[in-house]
Amino acid sequence: MIPPTIPSLLEHATAHPFLHEHLALDAGAPSALAHAHFHGMRIESGYQPIFDVSMSGIQTLWSAPESADRFGDELGFQALTLSPGGMPFDRFESIADSQELVALDRLARTLHAINFFGAQQHGLLFLRVHERLLKSVKYDHGQHFSSVLISLGLNPSRIVIELPSAAVAHRTFAGYLAKSYQRHGFKVAGNLPNAGHIMTVSDMARLDFLKIDGAAVLRDSMAKPLIAYANRLHIPLIFDRVATEAQFDSLQQFGARFVQGPLFEPHGPAMPRDRVD
Template structure:
């Protein structure tokens, strides 16, 4: 099997009228990545690693800190981040805040997800690709959530099962809506992650909404002394729990005192990209 390259996937995107208008190869120092043009902006992809720190964690001392991640952490996957081409690495940019029209929002979301998939799979990255879905998009698309994107991926020769659709906390809070969304996305081959705004939201996750992953902000969980209960409850549900937004060594070391397995956040980004450059 010949693995697709980024130029190959961009060529396939040209067969889709909308994507063909907005996606292209970069030039100059960006010649090896796909870009998207929208509203006078050039957008590209960045990827936050999500680490599995359980592999050799018991054999490591807490003093290893984040610098030890490359020694005992394996990447579960990467979360895609939409970036302006002229921005600093991982500078926060939310193009969706600029859009009032729902149909324009749907179009931008589809363009961004296709861009991230091309840059991820075309670069032969390993693991899972986590893609956030905007809350307004979930309300704008009335049914068959995941059908369009699954069709695009299959036409590119890519496997939807390596993509994790990440639902916002507002969707997770509505148990009925969460169950519908999870079932719909999984029907079209995707995995599904749900973000929690607080620890109590984990009670919305049940047999009727079999999420593949749960995500919780590490700072909030530590502040509220909810790391251990969250780990225990997620363990009973048999749903992997990812603590994201880890910003400091102190937070990372505190998480390691519990049976935390997956971590993500700004603390690891620069270290990871320095290591892989």
């Protein structure tokens, strides 16, 4: 089977009138990425690595975080929705119409998938869904996105749908969402509102991953019990927003395995994390 390319995926996307209208390829660059335009706004993709620091090279990773791309193993990448110049895209909050929000959210996720798979990236692609989209779509969450991916020849099982903390805080709703997305082939991660909320996870549909703000966990002195409880649940726990070597060192000592955040960005300043699809 021939691996997909970004141009070939965009060609397949012409079968979807909405995608054909809003997706385009950056011309003139050897490794051109696709971008989207929506109501006069240009939307681009960025990716932040999620590392498995239980692999070899941990000490070197700690002492030279700028070389993190050469050490350990990447579980996958967090998709970032950016505006031109690598700035965070925060126009979601300015969209009042629910159907326009649904369209933009779906467009951004499709864009990230095309750029990720078309570049033959390895590992899993983590995609967040906007909280308002979850409220606007009444049932069968994941059906539309799964059908789009399959029509492009892409495998939904390599995509992790991240539920926002506001949704995870409601165990019944979170369980319903997880089952729905998993039924359509996706993996599901839940962003924990706080460390104590992990106590409700066992009552939900089985999540594939848990995520939490690593800096907040360390500040609240909850890293050790949180990791122990996640291990009992047999659900991988990802510490997000790890920004300093001291935070990484502390999490490593407590037995953390999966980490992401500005510390592990291979080049330049930290990539924006707050507005992702």
